[in-house]
Structures are given as C-alpha cells and as structure tokens.
Amino acid sequence: AQTVTQSQPEMSVQEAETVTLSCTYDTSESDYYLFWYKQPPSRQMILVIRQEAYKQQNATENRFSVNFQKAAKSFSLKISDSQLGDAAMYFCAYRSVHSGGGADGLTFGKGTHLIIQP
Amino acid sequence: EAGVAQSPRYKIIEKRQSVAFWCNPISGHATLYWYQQILGQGPKLLIQFQNNGVVDDSQLPKDRFSAERLKGVDSTLKIQPAKLEDSAVYLCASSWTGLETQYFGPGTRLLVL
Numbered sequence: 001a002q003t004v005t006q007s008q009p010e011m012s013v014q015e016a017e018t019v020t021l022s023c024t025y026d027t028s029e030s031d032y033y034l035f036w037y038k039q040p041p042s043r044q045m046i047l048v049i050r051q052e053a054y055k056q057q058n059a060t061e062n063r064f065s066v067n068f069q070k071a072a073k074s075f076s077l078k079i080s081d082s083q084l085g086d087a088a089m090y091f092c093a094y095r096s097v098h099s100g101g102g103a104d105g106l107t108f109g110k111g112t113h114l115i116i117q118p
Numbered sequence: 119e120a121g122v123a124q125s126p127r128y129k130i131i132e133k134r135q136s137v138a139f140w141c142n143p144i145s146g147h148a149t150l151y152w153y154q155q156i157l158g159q160g161p162k163l164l165i166q167f168q169n170n171g172v173v174d175d176s177q178l179p180k181d182r183f184s185a186e187r188l189k190g191v192d193s194t195l196k197i198q199p200a201k202l203e204d205s206a207v208y209l210c211a212s213s214w215t216g217l218e219t220q221y222f223g224p225g226t227r228l229l230v231l
Binding site: 047 | 151153158159160161162163166168173174176207209211219220221222223224225227
C-alpha cells in the first residue's frame with residue numbers, strides 16, 4: 001500500500017515571501033500521479049497542482065511550483081509571493097495509474113497548516 | 119459549470135442513530151468517490167463508484183456503512199448505527215473517468231454525541 005508523509009504540521013510565512021511545503025511518499029509503482037490540494041476553512045478541497053510521475057519536468061501553475069524527485073520519492077510545493085488568500089491546509093496526495101479493477105482513489109498525507117503573516 | 123453538491127452541510131446525531139448524506143456530482147462525471155476526513159487527518163477513501171457499479175469499497179466499514187448510486191448520477195452514504203468515532207467530515211468527489219482530476223464538494227460535517 002502507498003503512504004504519503006507530510007512532516008510539517010504547520011508552516012508560517014510573511015506575506016510576499018516564498019515558502020516550501022514538504023511531502024514524501026512510499027510506493028513500489030513506477031507510474032503514478034501526485035497532487036497538492038488546498039483546503040481553506042470552508043472545507044472545499046481545491047486542486048493546486050498535479051504531476052505525472054513519467055514527466056521529468058516539474059509542474060508549475062502561476063505562483064505554485066513543485067520539486068519532484070522521483071528517486072528520492074519527494075514532492076515539495078513552493079509558493080512564491082505568498083498572499084493572504086493562500087492561508088489554508090495543504091494536502092499532498094498520491095494516485096496509482098494502473099490500480100486493479102480501476103480503483104484510483106487518492107491517498108492523502110495528514111496535511112500542513114500554512115499561516116500567512118501580514 | 120456547477121460543482122459537486124452535498125447536503126446537509128452539518129449534522130448532529132446521538133450514537134446508535136442513523137444518518138444519510140447526499141451527493142450530486144458534476145454533470146457527466148462517471149466516477150464518484152466518498153472520503154472520510156477525521157479532524158487533523160487527510161481524507162481517507164471509503165468507496166468509489168464507476169457509473170452505478172462499485173469499483174473499490176475495501177475501506178468501507180460494511181457492518182455500519184452503506185452507499186448506493188442507483189442511477190449512476192447522485193449518491194447516498196448511510197451510517198447505521200453511528201458511533202462516536204464516526205464524527206468527521208464526509209467529502210464527495212467526482213471525475214470524468216477514473217484517471218481525470220477529482221473535484222470535491224464542500225463536505226458534510228457529522229458530529230456524533
């Protein structure tokens with residue numbers, strides 16, 4: 001079974017600064033997807049960024065980028081120019097590509113609470 | 119495009135009572151998921167549907183939890199009887215097919231007293 005570990009329960013950053021959230025995972029599969037989801041107090045899970053394991057190029061979405069190290073099984077999220085609206089829980093998630101019977105639910109880490117200080 | 123709808127948003131019940139949650143996925147999405155998110159943890163998959171068939175229910179406590187998606191559109195998750203440890207947020211998500219991005223609803227917060 002796959003596991004996802006987020007070792008930082010809470011991170012704090014000054015507005016306009018850069019912050020990096022860490023995620024490691026354990027899998028024996030060679031092909032998979034990795035995600036970062038944001039969950040504000042409203043509880044709605046919002047996709048931030050997605051990375052396919054077969055792609056060597058790191059994914060970017062505006063101020064959000066990832067550092068994907070497949071050999072190290074590491075998938076960190078970098079948020080540049082932090083804004084007050086970035087404050088939320090951030091979850092790292094894993095999904096198999098070729099699960100038996102088509103099962104492809106997400107496996108989540110425990111989350112990192114990101115605080116933005118004005 | 120309307121998002122994933124869930125109701126109710128909040129529910130408080132006493133232990134041993136029953137409760138049901140409803141989810142309406144994004145129109146056209148064939149795959150529907152129910153997740154349980156206990157306070158301080160990430161969501162955990164309970165069950166996955168592909169149209170009206172169950173793909174994965176390996177983590178569903180089948181002695182008390184049940185779910186259905188009879189017409190391949192909306193879905194209901196039921197707990198009977200509820201236990202204190204069932205207090206959590208229940209999230210519904212949907213995707214076009216299993217390999218596409220999952221979109222989440224706002225969740226239902228359940229408190230069992």
